[in-house]
Amino acid sequence: MKLTSMLIGLLAASGLNAQTYHFDFSTDRKTAAATIRVLPSDRYSEEKGYGYDLQPSPEKQGQAPFFFSVKVPDGNYRVTAVVGSAQSAGETTVRGESRRLFHEHIVTRKKEWKTLTFVINKRNTRINETEEVRIKPRERFKLNWDDKLTLEFNGKAPRLAQLTIERVEDVPTVFLCGNSTVVDQDNEPWASWGQMIPRFFNDKVCFANYAESGESANTFIAVGRLQKALTQMKAGDYLFMEFGHNDQKQKGPGKGAYYSFMTSLKTFIDEARARGVQPVLVTPTQRRSFDEQGHIKDTHEDYPEAMRWLAAKENVPLIDLNEMTRTFYETMGVEASKKAFVHYPAGSYPGQTRDFADNTHFNPYGAYEIAKCVIEGMKQVQLPLADLLQADYVPFSPARPDDAALFQWDDSPFTEIEKPDGN
Numbered sequence: 001m002k003l004t005s006m007l008i009g010l011l012a013a014s015g016l017n018a019q020t021y022h023f024d025f026s027t028d029r030k031t032a033a034a035t036i037r038v039l040p041s042d043r044y045s046e047e048k049g050y051g052y053d054l055q056p057s058p059e060k061q062g063q064a065p066f067f068f069s070v071k072v073p074d075g076n077y078r079v080t081a082v083v084g085s086a087q088s089a090g091e092t093t094v095r096g097e098s099r100r101l102f103h104e105h106i107v108t109r110k111k112e113w114k115t116l117t118f119v120i121n122k123r124n125t126r127i128n129e130t131e132e133v134r135i136k137p138r139e140r141f142k143l144n145w146d147d148k149l150t151l152e153f154n155g156k157a158p159r160l161a162q163l164t165i166e167r168v169e170d171v172p173t174v175f176l177c178g179n180s181t182v183v184d185q186d187n188e189p190w191a192s193w194g195q196m197i198p199r200f201f202n203d204k205v206c207f208a209n210y211a212e213s214g215e216s217a218n219t220f221i222a223v224g225r226l227q228k229a230l231t232q233m234k235a236g237d238y239l240f241m242e243f244g245h246n247d248q249k250q251k252g253p254g255k256g257a258y259y260s261f262m263t264s265l266k267t268f269i270d271e272a273r274a275r276g277v278q279p280v281l282v283t284p285t286q287r288r289s290f291d292e293q294g295h296i297k298d299t300h301e302d303y304p305e306a307m308r309w310l311a312a313k314e315n316v317p318l319i320d321l322n323e324m325t326r327t328f329y330e331t332m333g334v335e336a337s338k339k340a341f342v343h344y345p346a347g348s349y350p351g352q353t354r355d356f357a358d359n360t361h362f363n364p365y366g367a368y369e370i371a372k373c374v375i376e377g378m379k380q381v382q383l384p385l386a387d388l389l390q391a392d393y394v395p396f397s398p399a400r401p402d403d404a405a406l407f408q409w410d411d412s413p414f415t416e417i418e419k420p421d422g423n
Helices: 005-014 193-200 217-222 223-232 260-274 304-314 320-330 336-340 365-382 385-387
Strands: 020-024 050-053 066-071 077-085 090-096 101-108 112-120 150-159 162-169 173-178 204-210 238-242 278-283 341-344 354-361
Touching: 077 090, 077 101, 077 150, 077 204, 090 112, 101 112, 101 193, 112 150, 173 223, 193 204, 193 365, 217 223, 217 260, 223 260, 238 260, 260 278, 260 304, 278 304, 320 336, 320 365, 336 341, 336 365, 354 365, 365 385
Parallel strands: 112 204, 173 204, 173 238, 238 278
Antiparallel strands: 020 162, 050 066, 066 150, 077 112, 077 162, 090 101, 090 150, 341 354
8 A cells, every 4th residue: 555654654653454544633632643643734645645635625624525535455444533623513424435424414512522433345446457347437536436435524514533444354245236226426416325325324334335327237247346346245245236227228139127137136146145145136216207196107117026026036135115115206296206306496506507307316315215215125124234223213114204304415515417327
């Protein structure tokens, strides 16, 4: 790892593993041994190996979101963030990599500190010495696919005092495979359930989201996404698969729900089981497509039913997100359900010259609610993961969704007017 000689020396002096990092952001106390004092001038670079990133360095914390990156190898890392300040009160939201949510709206009084922990997955595109994941052009600048671990400190008044990042091997990893309804969306106002679900779990589990917009089960395999995930898997991990949106568009000989789609999903299942990994099938989220009676129309042909059939045949747990999202949208109603999707008038976001009226892709509120649907599905099929929920998780029903008007989201400073691939 190309860290500065100072950082290497501090780690060696402390006897710590070279994959443990301690940083101090405070200005009112002496820095502890083997800890790096971080100044506003510490900008991230490949040579330095750590520092403020993406946005201007905060001369004073609390005035704007800020990002901090550390160059680390692929793997899972337990992050311990001490938030708070001796100078002022704060309210901090913590996200990581491509906008994965971990902690939100953490309020601290002046001279009060709170310790937040979570486990985050970091990866790059390299599969082995000769192969790489063939990511899409739009992914080349995604934080999920680079050589650094990036953390975002957002909120009304973000405060960070100390940060520890430590490599961990002893927690199960949940690998998420899917399309634009699952992917970690980098930019506002887009969001998916895969980037919201880590918020509800403790630091005894890690989520690794390999999904990408526009992918189907067979293309996910073809470009090396599954192969890369397999190099990271260990016994006791999980492999979640939510496909169908884009698969149904594939036409021609050998295509179809009970043909190529089944073959691809069977490949996922077999590869997972060969490594002692638990496969889990997730039926595709419904589109916001209502009939004249206010009921959701089935637009996925026989793909959800094919997944149910395969789950029964292969004895694989199935989370029926297709049915849960039907209930969620119908409960909200034709007009109110727009609040769960990217429906915004022109001018709502920088550079947006036309109305957003997307009935497939979620905004943060919709993604947040659907992540809760997935959690309730875990409970229904009795996955041990459900025992690792945060203490503040409240049981959820798609028939009684949370009030969209009460949902609070701290916007990232980055927006995108281009619609994600897929529909």
